[in-house]
Amino acid sequence: MTLPETEGWQLTYQGWLPEQQQHREAICVLGNGRFATRGAFEGAAPGDTHYPGTYMAGGYNRRTSTVSGRGVENEDLVNLPNWLCLNFRPAEGDWLDFDTVEWLDYRQTLDLRHGVLTWHLHFRDPAGRETRLTSRRLMHMGDSHLAAIHWELEPVNWTGALHIRSGIDGGVENLGVARYRALETRHLDVLATEFFSDEAVLLRSMTNQSRIDLANAARTRAWQADGRGPEARERVETDAYLGHDLTLQAEPGQPIRVEKVAALYSGRDRAICEPGIDATAAVERAPGFDELLRSHAKAWERYWRGWDVTLHTDNNGDAEEQTVLRLHIFHLLQTTSLHTTDLDVGVPARGLHGEAYRGHIFWDELFILPLLNLHSPEISRALLMYRYRRLPEARRAASAEGLRGAMYPWQSGSSGREETQTLHLNPASGRWLPDDTHRQRHVNAAIAHNIWRYYEVSGDTDFMAFAGAEMILSIAQFWASLATYNPERQRYEIHGVVGPDEFHTRYPDSDTIGLSNNAYTNVMAAWCLHIAEQALEVIGPTPRNELLDRLEIDQAELARWQEIGQRMFIPFHGDGIISQFEGYEQLEELDWAGYRERYGNIQRLDRILEAEGEDINRYQASKQADLLMLFYLFPRQQIESLLAEMGYELDAEAIPRNIAYYEARTSHGSTLSNIVHSWVLARSDRQRSWDLFGNALISDLGDSQGGTTKEGIHLGAMAGTVDLALRGYTGMEPQDGVLWLDPMLPDGLHEVEHKIHYRGHWIHLVINHTRLTLRLEEGPWPPVRIGYRDRIHDLHQGETLELAYER
Numbered sequence: 040m041t042l043p044e045t046e047g048w049q050l051t052y053q054g055w056l057p058e059q060q061q062h063r064e065a066i067c068v069l070g071n072g073r074f075a076t077r078g079a080f081e082g083a084a085p086g087d088t089h090y091p092g093t094y095m096a097g098g099y100n101r102r103t104s105t106v107s108g109r110g111v112e113n114e115d116l117v118n119l120p121n122w123l124c125l126n127f128r129p130a131e132g133d134w135l136d137f138d139t140v141e142w143l144d145y146r147q148t149l150d151l152r153h154g155v156l157t158w159h160l161h162f163r164d165p166a167g168r169e170t171r172l173t174s175r176r177l178m179h180m181g182d183s184h185l186a187a188i189h190w191e192l193e194p195v196n197w198t199g200a201l202h203i204r205s206g207i208d209g210g211v212e213n214l215g216v217a218r219y220r221a222l223e224t225r226h227l228d229v230l231a232t233e234f235f236s237d238e239a240v241l242l243r244s245m246t247n248q249s250r251i252d253l254a255n256a257a258r259t260r261a262w263q264a265d266g267r268g269p270e271a272r273e274r275v276e277t278d279a280y281l282g283h284d285l286t287l288q289a290e291p292g293q294p295i296r297v298e299k300v301a302a303l304y305s306g307r308d309r310a311i312c313e314p315g316i317d318a319t320a321a322v323e324r325a326p327g328f329d330e331l332l333r334s335h336a337k338a339w340e341r342y343w344r345g346w347d348v349t350l351h352t353d354n355n356g357d358a359e360e361q362t363v364l365r366l367h368i369f370h371l372l373q374t375t376s377l378h379t380t381d382l383d384v385g386v387p388a389r390g391l392h393g394e395a396y397r398g399h400i401f402w403d404e405l406f407i408l409p410l411l412n413l414h415s416p417e418i419s420r421a422l423l424m425y426r427y428r429r430l431p432e433a434r435r436a437a438s439a440e441g442l443r444g445a446m447y448p449w450q451s452g453s454s455g456r457e458e459t460q461t462l463h464l465n466p467a468s469g470r471w472l473p474d475d476t477h478r479q480r481h482v483n484a485a486i487a488h489n490i491w492r493y494y495e496v497s498g499d500t501d502f503m504a505f506a507g508a509e510m511i512l513s514i515a516q517f518w519a520s521l522a523t524y525n526p527e528r529q530r531y532e533i534h535g536v537v538g539p540d541e542f543h544t545r546y547p548d549s550d551t552i553g554l555s556n557n558a559y560t561n562v563m564a565a566w567c568l569h570i571a572e573q574a575l576e577v578i579g580p581t582p583r584n585e586l587l588d589r590l591e592i593d594q595a596e597l598a599r600w601q602e603i604g605q606r607m608f609i610p611f612h613g614d615g616i617i618s619q620f621e622g623y624e625q626l627e628e629l630d631w632a633g634y635r636e637r638y639g640n641i642q643r644l645d646r647i648l649e650a651e652g653e654d655i656n657r658y659q660a661s662k663q664a665d666l667l668m669l670f671y672l673f674p675r676q677q678i679e680s681l682l683a684e685m686g687y688e689l690d691a692e693a694i695p696r697n698i699a700y701y702e703a704r705t706s707h708g709s710t711l712s713n714i715v716h717s718w719v720l721a722r723s724d725r726q727r728s729w730d731l732f733g734n735a736l737i738s739d740l741g742d743s744q745g746g747t748t749k750e751g752i753h754l755g756a757m758a759g760t761v762d763l764a765l766r767g768y769t770g771m772e773p774q775d776g777v778l779w780l781d782p783m784l785p786d787g788l789h790e791v792e793h794k795i796h797y798r799g800h801w802i803h804l805v806i807n808h809t810r811l812t813l814r815l816e817e818g819p820w821p822p823v824r825i826g827y828r829d830r831i832h833d834l835h836q837g838e839t840l841e842l843a844y845e846r
């Protein structure tokens with residue numbers, strides 16, 4: 040994968056590389072937390088080279104497909120009508136086609152600071168006509184319903200008439216992921232089209248199952264260099280497309296300007312009358328491109344004021360890490376922004392950037408919310424409310440399994456029911472296989488953890504009182520009913536689950552899905568049972584009694600939770616190694632060197648082995664960090680005391696030994712894995728940690744999962760890298776109202792500078808190899824309590840705290 044040139048706030052791809060275009064489209068997505076559009080060229084039709092796609096947060100639709108004679112229902116994030124459609128041709132020539140022109144210059148630049156995608160193109164058509172085209176595009180970050188494109192087009196060696204075609208295409212399908220194409224791909228019906236003014240069109244459509252009412256409107260204007268408008272304007276309407284053809288006169292040195300302003304509305308929007316009326320009005324009222332660009336850039340500026348991170352690294356010469364971290368923040372905010380607070384949505388694992396994983400929401404928020412908590416806690420709260428509204432569905436799911444409490448799905452979409460596909464295709468073998476990953480009950484612990492962490496950072500007891508504590512208690516109730524008592528061990532156990540490592544979904548040759556005593560799941564279940572008690576404490580007596588009464592939880596049940604938490608079974612083997620699950624150590628060792636030699640990239644060993652007629656379940660080979668998640672989520676003292684409460688002791692060297700054991704047995708088949716491994720090594724092996732950070736940093740930019748980024752970015756890994764720099768390497772840990780810091784910057788990272796929003800305060804932090812400097816810029820009473828080493832310091836508004844630090 041050819042990496043873009045990075046500089047400060049910009050990424051630039053040089054040269055036309057058709058085989059990498061879809062990857063660039065995913066990296067160059069523009070969005071605003073409500074809508075996002077891939078960075079496909081405006082004139083491009085979907086195919087092997089280009090895939091224009093537009094997605095709306097929460098825009099799902101279900102379809103049933105027939106696979107091997109079976110009906111299989113899937114819920115997908117729908118590709119919406121293509122508003123990009125804009126192309127040109129000389130009167131005697133063809134529409135611009137990237138694949139047939141000769142490239143004299145090709146530059147595609149993503150400006151992260153202002154949220155603008157620009158193309159500088161210079162090409163020669165087959166008849167020898169040379170043209171220059173500069174295209175700029177935005178998805179408005181202030182008014183999230185608006186998007187705009189600006190073109191400047193100039194003939195270099197020809198004169199004559201040219202045509203511009205601009206419109207909206209409702210004839211789109213979900214075709215972005217090759218392995219899903221055998222399934223139902225049509226999710227939209229076009230309902231109506233209208234030319235509602237001389238220069239504007241409206242296309243009404245609806246998702247064909249979920250009945251989301253959609254309206255796309257677009258207005259196109261064009262000017263010759265002397266300021267005159269088009270000589271002619273014709274309406275064009277074919278099938279599901281409608282738009283205009285404009286005719287203008289072109290001359291060298293006389294640039295033509297084209298401006299397209301689009302509006303996207305849905306029936307799920309608030310403060311609207313009817314999507315069609317609002318989309319039409321928005322386009323009629325919208326100012327021109329320059330004014331839209333100005334207000335859009337200002338909206339981005341406001342985000343960056345609280346979100347930018349400055350890194351001083353060994354590589355500062357080319358500033359790569361700095362720019363890539365900004366890219367990651369940029370994509371996070373394009374997927375989930377302040378506009379999201381108005382919506383009923385979670386964070387799709389692959390952003391709003393493509394169709395992989397069908398836009399579903401997994402546990403990846405565990406890697407994303409910590410960052411949101413520290414910068415825009417209102418977004419975290421909105422995302423947690425998505426889960427709260429689906430609590431009744433999670434209760435139904437638990438009760439359908441004969442369990443109490445709430446059991447959230449592994450993959451969530453519109454309603455909160457389980458959306459994990461029942462069958463998946465192994466592209467390496469061409470076989471459809473059952474997907475057993477839905478047994479990842481640990482997603483429930485991730486939700487509880489996210490709630491608790493949000494509370495620790497924000498101090499939002501109101502949220503805890505009306506939603507947070509109820510979710511935590513319902514999840515605790517679920518764990519308590521899932522755990523079974525083993526009288527021989529005199530311990531509680533959890534059976535039939537899958538841990539984060541998706542390579543292991545059952546024991547070798549077993550017909551039953553799930554494993555016993557996945558250590559991560561068991562510890563997290565115990566933690567949930569323990570935190571439930573604290574959640575009850577923080578909300579105060581009246582809400583607490585009210586909640587216990589509503590959930591019909593009595594003192595005896597609370598006492599039972601405590602007992603289960605304290606007597607949870609954790610499997611160990613060898614020299615203090617915590618077994619990923621019971622019996623992991625009895626699995627065969629894999630010939631890692633042999634597989635690496637034969638296949639090169641062995642991240643997806645599951646697919647490789649299945650294609651060989653083998654089964655990854657037989658081997659001590661993990662797709663991603665599983666047990667190590669514990670050392671990622673909890674500081675050492677906390678994990679030690681959690682285990683101690685359960686009656687297990689970890690000796691001083693146990694953590695590094697466990698890390699080394701699993702490091703040697705992990706293929707990093709998930710981008711989340713590098714984040715966790717880098718994090719847990721931050722103290723014991725700074726260099727390796729920094730190297731893994733580097734790997735995580737280019738997961739998407741370098742497409743390290745071999746062709747998956749074009750189907751959508753990996754948002755957990757993107758947010759995870761930023762979080763690693765801000766929290767991981769600075770040892771930042773909010774706990775019981777104190778913000779603890781314990782820096783351990785790797786050699787390659789000289790300084791981190793950023794701002795956080797903690798309990799209503801804005802704190803500016805600079806951390807380098809010799810000191811920590813914190814300035815409380817603004818915030819309410821009482822002061823912030825900063826914990827460093829064994830001391831707690833009060834930091835008042837306007838004060839600066841400097842602490843010397845030796846590595």
Ligand code: BGC
Pocket residue numbers: 388389396401402403539541662663708709711755
């Ligand atoms: C990983 C999961 C992750 C999912 C979505 C999978 O490949 O194994 O841990 O939640 O991708 O990102």
